Amino acid sequence: MPEVTFTQPSGERITVSADVGRSLMKVAVENLVPGIVGECGGDLSCATCHVFVDVPWVAKLPPMTAEEEQMLDVTAEEPTAASRLCCQITLTEDLDGLSLHVPETQR
Numbered sequence: 001m002p003e004v005t006f007t008q009p010s011g012e013r014i015t016v017s018a019d020v021g022r023s024l025m026k027v028a029v030e031n032l033v034p035g036i037v038g039e040c041g042g043d044l045s046c047a048t049c050h051v052f053v054d055v056p057w058v059a060k061l062p063p064m065t066a067e068e069e070q071m072l073d074v075t076a077e078e079p080t081a082a083s084r085l086c087c088q089i090t091l092t093e094d095l096d097g098l099s100l101h102v103p104e105t106q107r
């Protein structure tokens, strides 16, 4: 099972493992990772699953759709080149060790 680490704004690191094929937003919510809200359930209409991807991982993720890019314009915290909406990232074996940072706020 691949492992993913969510680093909180405080620096606390939360590592979770989950089955391949799961949405990273759902994995975070089910594991009670603070700061990942996922209000719309993954319908790409809330932007409350914003994460900053550790730079070495940015290029390893599947490219963004135009819809995800548009939703990143309405995140509560200013997006960066490393921003993604984690409901749009599906866990694969290749993502074992993925490191993500949770924003200070999602609303």
Ligand code: FES
Pocket: 025, 037, 038, 039, 040, 041, 042, 043, 044, 045, 046, 047, 048, 049, 071, 085, 086, 087, 088
């Ligand atoms: S959960 Fe709503 S946009 Fe990701």
